[in-house]
Amino acid sequence: MQLEALRLVNFRNYSEQEVAPGSRLNLLLGQNAQGKSNLLEAVYLLATGRSYRGAADAEMVRWGAAGFAVRGRVQRAYGEVLLEVAYQVDQRKRVRVNGTDVRRLSELFGYLTAVIFSPEDLQLVKGGPAHRRRFLDLELAQIDPAYRQDLIDYQQVLVQRNNLLREGGAVSAASASRRLGPRLDLGQLEVWDEQLVTLGARLHAKRARAVRALSRLAAEAHRRITAGRETLRLAYLAAAGPGGRRVEAEGEGAESTPEAFRRRLAEELERVRPLEARRGMTLLGPHRDDLLLAIDGAEARSFASQGQQRTAALALKLGELEFMREETGEYPLLLLDDVMSELDSGRRRFLLEAAGERAQVFVTATSRRALPAGQEERAQVFTVEQGKIAPGGEPLSEAGTV
Amino acid sequence: MLYAEPIARLIGEFSRLPGIGPKTAQRLALHVVRMPREQAQSLAEALVAVKDRIIHCSICGNITENDPCRICTDPGRDPAILCVVEEPKDLVAMEKTREFRGHYHVLGGAISPMEGIGPDDLRLKELLPRLASGEVKEVVLATGPDVEGEATALYAARLIKPLGIRVTRIAHGLPVGGDLDYVDEVTLARALEGRREI
Ligand SMILES: Nc1ncnc2c1ncn2[C@@H]1O[C@H](COP(=O)(O)OP(=O)(O)OP(=O)(O)O)[C@@H](O)[C@H]1O
Ligand SMILES: [Mg+2]
Ligand SMILES: [Zn+2]
Numbered sequence: 001m002q003l004e005a006l007r008l009v010n011f012r013n014y015s016e017q018e019v020a021p022g023s024r025l026n027l028l029l030g031q032n033a034q035g036k037s038n039l040l041e042a043v044y045l046l047a048t049g050r051s052y053r054g055a056a057d058a059e060m061v062r063w064g065a066a067g068f069a070v071r072g073r074v075q076r077a078y079g080e081v082l083l084e085v086a087y088q089v090d091q092r093k094r095v096r097v098n099g100t101d102v103r104r105l106s107e108l109f110g111y112l113t114a115v116i117f118s119p120e121d122l123q124l125v126k127g128g129p130a131h132r133r134r135f136l137d138l139e140l141a142q143i144d145p146a147y148r149q150d151l152i153d154y155q156q157v158l159v160q161r162n163n164l165l166r167e168g169g170a171v172s173a174a175s176a177s178r179r180l181g182p183r184l185d186l187g188q189l190e191v192w193d194e195q196l197v198t199l200g201a202r203l204h205a206k207r208a209r210a211v212r213a214l215s216r217l218a219a220e221a222h223r224r225i226t227a228g229r230e231t232l233r234l235a236y237l238a239a240a241g242p243g244g245r246r247v248e249a250e251g252e253g254a255e256s257t258p259e260a261f262r263r264r265l266a267e268e269l270e271r272v273r274p275l276e277a278r279r280g281m282t283l284l285g286p287h288r289d290d291l292l293l294a295i296d297g298a299e300a301r302s303f304a305s306q307g308q309q310r311t312a313a314l315a316l317k318l319g320e321l322e323f324m325r326e327e328t329g330e331y332p333l334l335l336l337d338d339v340m341s342e343l344d345s346g347r348r349r350f351l352l353e354a355a356g357e358r359a360q361v362f363v364t365a366t367s368r369r370a371l372p373a374g375q376e377e378r379a380q381v382f383t384v385e386q387g388k389i390a391p392g393g394e395p396l397s398e399a400g401t402v
Numbered sequence: 403m404l405y406a407e408p409i410a411r412l413i414g415e416f417s418r419l420p421g422i423g424p425k426t427a428q429r430l431a432l433h434v435v436r437m438p439r440e441q442a443q444s445l446a447e448a449l450v451a452v453k454d455r456i457i458h459c460s461i462c463g464n465i466t467e468n469d470p471c472r473i474c475t476d477p478g479r480d481p482a483i484l485c486v487v488e489e490p491k492d493l494v495a496m497e498k499t500r501e502f503r504g505h506y507h508v509l510g511g512a513i514s515p516m517e518g519i520g521p522d523d524l525r526l527k528e529l530l531p532r533l534a535s536g537e538v539k540e541v542v543l544a545t546g547p548d549v550e551g552e553a554t555a556l557y558a559a560r561l562i563k564p565l566g567i568r569v570t571r572i573a574h575g576l577p578v579g580g581d582l583d584y585v586d587e588v589t590l591a592r593a594l595e596g597r598r599e600i
Contacts, residue, residue: 153549160549160553163515188521191552191557191560195552
């Protein structure tokens with residue numbers, strides 16, 4: 001897929017800007033604080049309705065303006081799509097697909113898909129499990145509307161169930177005889193349990209399947225980056241063991257069907273109930289799962305060097321790119337924010353060759369030298385300066401800091 | 403005070419209504435000032451009439467002028483099938499489909515621990531006596547498609563099943579997270595056809 005045209009109005013430091021990106025490698029060149037990341041943020045906003053930097057909508061409005069609008073024209077295999085995300089201060093964000101308002105933000109997903117890679121993605125390897133769950137969720141939500149809805153529902157079930165675990169629920173005459181401890185109404189708990197395990201098993205099955213595919217694709221990228229010297233392995237760890245301990249998800253087969261996993265989750269849930277009642281929270285399920293990354297058998301989070309961790313993060317992102325291509329038949333956009341300066345020239349070349357041949361890529365950099373030799377000629381260069389973007393443009397002075 | 407007391411008071415009353423902010427309240431109040439007296443009178447009477455004449459049906463819990471309500475007393479309706487909904491507006495949505503010819507039971511909400519709403523805050527206890535005579539052969543659970551509606555349906559199913567009555571749940575595929583009354587009639591009619599055992 002390809003973003004053919006982009007228009008920003010009062011978005012971050014852009015007042016009014018149109019861009020016509022090239023179909024493959026796009027280099028956004030500019031000194032610090034000129035608006036390079038802001039542009040990637042706008043592209044990502046069209047894909048997911050949100051900032052990849054976690055910014056609130058109001059923060060993306062150009063200072064002094066009353067609202068922003070980001071519009072894009074996307075070329076898909078099935079035709080052209082017009083997307084618009086607009087926000088007016090104190091109003092709800094408005095999303096339009098082909099000129100028609102959509103009721104829910106999530107209905108935007110899937111028209112433009114994007115993979116972002118920025119220095120913070122090192123947290124995927126170094127950080128806590130929440131980073132890796134978010135990674136899996138965003139990847140799956142972009143390509144699977146049913147997953148997205150199940151995830152929303154699951155989170156709501158969790159909120160309700162945790163509330164019940166804490167408050168116990170009003171005494172119910174119908175089930176007064178079935179209480180756990182002095183407070184907790186089992187009859188009420190069970191209707192949340194049932195939804196927790198049904199939705200949880202569906203999320204689990206899709207995540208576990210995605211991780212199997214990712215493991216194959218990321219391992220392949222990793223093998224090529226390290227010239228076969230190291231082996232990356234991914235495994236999905238489900239918080240479905242005794243007491244909520246994480247256990248490695250089984251491979252394909254009878255034991256990994258949603259139905260089998262649902263039964264297992266239900267059994268463990270019943271066992272962990274007294275503990276949950278004491279702690280007032282849900283201890284089992286996909287909201288506590290993790291993704292294991294191991295290099296030559298050693299967990300990357302604890303044992304890998306900085307360089308190895310960077311390589312693993314890069315391989316994971318390239319795996320995500322290929323996974324989304326396998327699932328949707330088209331390459332998502334690849335947005336590379338500031339990563340050139342973090343990678344050595346071999347990895348830079350690999351990244352741009354692996355992705356730049358097939359996907360539409362946006363790379364930010366402060367210097368043309370960020371691109372490996374031979375790539376610059378292929379790239380469509382844009383100069384970003386104080387909230388203005390010009391195609392090609394002057395060769396910048398290379399005084400920009402990194 | 404910028405407005406004379408009667409206007410300020412009307413603005414205050416309007417802004418207590420759901421979905422009406424101070425600006426809209428002001429616009430509505432000034433509109434009333436420009437209204438012919440008869441129209442204002444008629445509006446005031448309509449408001450009071452709702453409070454004086456509308457009550458809850460003692461059988462199904464729907465809002466009605468007469469107790470029991472029109473549906474509960476309609477001899478043309480099938481007493482063997484009972485449809486459980488959350489709110490009166492959901493009953494109206496079901497009626498619009500013209501597919502359903504049984505009776506109703508309005509719960510008055512859905513189970514929601516975060517709002518402190520448990521089973522005993524709903525009209526579930528009034529439901530069981532209605533099933534005791536054995537006349538009802540099927541209960542259709544048409545609570546909302548969100549997780550609270552599903553929890554309510556599961557809870558009700560557990561209460562009803564021991565009585566040996568068939569319990570079904572209307573099919574999903576509704577815009578999830580939405581309200582029943584938001585769903586168009588065709589979708590809802592299909593959901594009713596595709597109901598499943600729960
Ligand atoms: N809401 C806003 N309105 C106006 N300007 C903003 C807004 N938000 C951020 N900016 C400006 O945008 C600039 C940052 O832009 P951006 O993050 O895109 O920089 P960059 O070109 O990626 O720089 P670097 O190379 O340092 O990453 C800041 O200087 C800030 O002043
Ligand atoms: Mg930047
Ligand atoms: Zn009635």
